[in-house]
Amino acid sequence: MSLALQTFSTVKDANAALQAAGTRYLGGGTLVVRAANEGDVSTSSLVRVTDPGLSQIAVAGGKVRLGASVTMAAIASHPELAALAPAARAVGGPAIRNMATVGGNLFAPAPYGDFAVALLALDATVVTGDGETPIETFLAGRDTTRAIVTGVGFASPKAESFRFLKVSRVKPKGVSVLSIAALLELAADGAVSSARIALGCMADRPTRAKAAEKALLGCKLTPQEIAPALAAAGEGIAPITDPIASAWYRAEVLPVHLGRLLSN
Amino acid sequence: MAKVPVQFTLNGSEKAEFIESGTTLLNALRDKIGDTSPKGGCHQGTCGACSVIIDGELRLSCLTLAETCNGADIKTTAGLAEGGVLHPLQRAFLDAFATQCGFCTPGMITAAKVLLDRTPNPSREDVVEALSGNICRCTGYEPIIQAVLTAARANSQNAA
Ligand SMILES: Cc1cc2nc3c(=O)[nH]c(=O)nc-3n(C[C@H](O)[C@H](O)[C@H](O)COP(=O)(O)OP(=O)(O)OC[C@H]3O[C@@H](n4cnc5c(N)ncnc54)[C@H](O)[C@@H]3O)c2cc1C
Ligand code: FES
Ligand code: FES
Numbered sequence: 001m002s003l004a005l006q007t008f009s010t011v012k013d014a015n016a017a018l019q020a021a022g023t024r025y026l027g028g029g030t031l032v033v034r035a036a037n038e039g040d041v042s043t044s045s046l047v048r049v050t051d052p053g054l055s056q057i058a059v060a061g062g063k064v065r066l067g068a069s070v071t072m073a074a075i076a077s078h079p080e081l082a083a084l085a086p087a088a089r090a091v092g093g094p095a096i097r098n099m100a101t102v103g104g105n106l107f108a109p110a111p112y113g114d115f116a117v118a119l120l121a122l123d124a125t126v127v128t129g130d131g132e133t134p135i136e137t138f139l140a141g142r143d144t145t146r147a148i149v150t151g152v153g154f155a156s157p158k159a160e161s162f163r164f165l166k167v168s169r170v171k172p173k174g175v176s177v178l179s180i181a182a183l184l185e186l187a188a189d190g191a192v193s194s195a196r197i198a199l200g201c202m203a204d205r206p207t208r209a210k211a212a213e214k215a216l217l218g219c220k221l222t223p224q225e226i227a228p229a230l231a232a233a234g235e236g237i238a239p240i241t242d243p244i245a246s247a248w249y250r251a252e253v254l255p256v257h258l259g260r261l262l263s264n
Numbered sequence: 265m266a267k268v269p270v271q272f273t274l275n276g277s278e279k280a281e282f283i284e285s286g287t288t289l290l291n292a293l294r295d296k297i298g299d300t301s302p303k304g305g306c307h308q309g310t311c312g313a314c315s316v317i318i319d320g321e322l323r324l325s326c327l328t329l330a331e332t333c334n335g336a337d338i339k340t341t342a343g344l345a346e347g348g349v350l351h352p353l354q355r356a357f358l359d360a361f362a363t364q365c366g367f368c369t370p371g372m373i374t375a376a377k378v379l380l381d382r383t384p385n386p387s388r389e390d391v392v393e394a395l396s397g398n399i400c401r402c403t404g405y406e407p408i409i410q411a412v413l414t415a416a417r418a419n420s421q422n423a424a
Pocket of ligand 2: 303304305306307308309310311312313314315324325326327
């Protein structure tokens with residue numbers, strides 16, 4: 001294996017270096033270095049940026065801004081990000097969480113990308129040198145983007161309106177059978193007034209359960225009223241098959257776990 | 265491939281080496297510097313045998329490039345004993361039969377060390393969580409969990 005690392009202090013210089021063939025950006029390296037160890041020779045040069053601004057967390061005026069190099073461990077232990085802690089803690093074990101970054105999670109193929117599922121439910125914007133992109137658009141085009149992600153931004157969710165669930169076979173640490181994040185607003189009578197639901201492992205990248213979101217509007221979170229949303233949860237999904245679970249199994253258990261998340 | 269200089273503190277002593285760019289910290293420690301306490305179990309981030317402590321945080325040395333550790337303070341299990349006296353964690357692992365083939369042990373001990381440094385009196389759940397990235401094929405985990413809890417008690421008695 002021969003792999004050269006290029007270190008830059010600014011994103012601008014690193015972006016220029018990344019235009020060369022065979023180069024790849026290095027975040028925490030949990031996927032990139034793993035691929036190199038596995039014998040992936042498609043990458044000959046890694047590019048990293050040491051700008052400390054990329055590791056900053058800013059919470060102000062109801063808005064959260066996470067730098068791309070912020071780690072899952074930093075999110076899990078941040079006092080103002082308690083609502084997001086379950087999603088950050090869902091990623092890997094303690095050592096992985098000290099390394100795994102927000103930026104890298106946006107690119108992680110299923111069954112990985114648990115934190116990106118949370119960001120999709122939160123309707124985050126992804127920031128690059130070219131400007132800001134809604135996360136849904138960003139995820140759809142992530143295979144062809146070359147620009148370095150500098151951070152993500154989203155409105156700080158109220159703890160009671162944001163829910164996250166990861167199902168894995170090995171506890172407390174294990175790869176996802178599936179993960180689900182939901183951002184729900186309830187009216188005074190308890191009926192859902194807005195819903196955004198994101199799913200992990202139901203495609204090669206995080207996707208939204210749009211039919212279930214629609215079916216949930218106006219419903220109270222009781223087993224009877226959420227039943228149509230659960231029935232619609234599988235619309236448009238194409239779950240992955242891997243050693244953890246088959247696509248069939250993932251599709252079968254999705255409504256069960258969505259039901260548990262919603263009626264909790 | 266061009267060699268690059270790396271310089272860091274390992275278990276309290278300064279190390280400087282020329283390595284090939286892209287070398288993992290695990291390979292640099294084992295093959296260049298001669299600290300073979302971190303083990304290469306999977307090189308995939310899944311087994312935890314290569315766990316080391318970098319600037320106080322648990323990391324996987326198999327997924328860390330050595331060049332990114334310039335100026336860092338690195339601790340491995342090899343540096344825990346002081347003057348021939350085993351660290352309480354090492355003592356507890358021996359006494360509790362928490363080490364059999366021993367391949368996972370240095371990783372388990374670094375993970376446990378980070379836990380006890382921050383949480384001197386951990387609950388059983390804290391221990392299970394702290395060791396959740398480390399795989400052992402021999403012991404069935406229970407003796408390891410007990411060893412960490414025993415070491416924590418020994419530490420707090422010493423401190424009292
Ligand atoms: C043992 C193990 C267990 C894991 N468990 C989980 C899990 O439970 N859940 C989960 O979600 N993931 C898991 N992962 C996958 C991975 O650790 C995470 O997805 C992590 O967040 C990836 O981030 P990274 O910084 O390490 O990415 P890297 O490996 O550094 O990069 C991954 C990809 O993203 C690109 N990239 C990274 N940052 C940027 C950026 N700022 N701009 C542009 N491109 C960028 C890289 O070029 C690369 O293509 C696991 C990995 C391992 C090895
Ligand atoms: S060798 Fe690093 S985790 Fe297995
Ligand atoms: S003692 Fe053999 S792997 Fe743990």
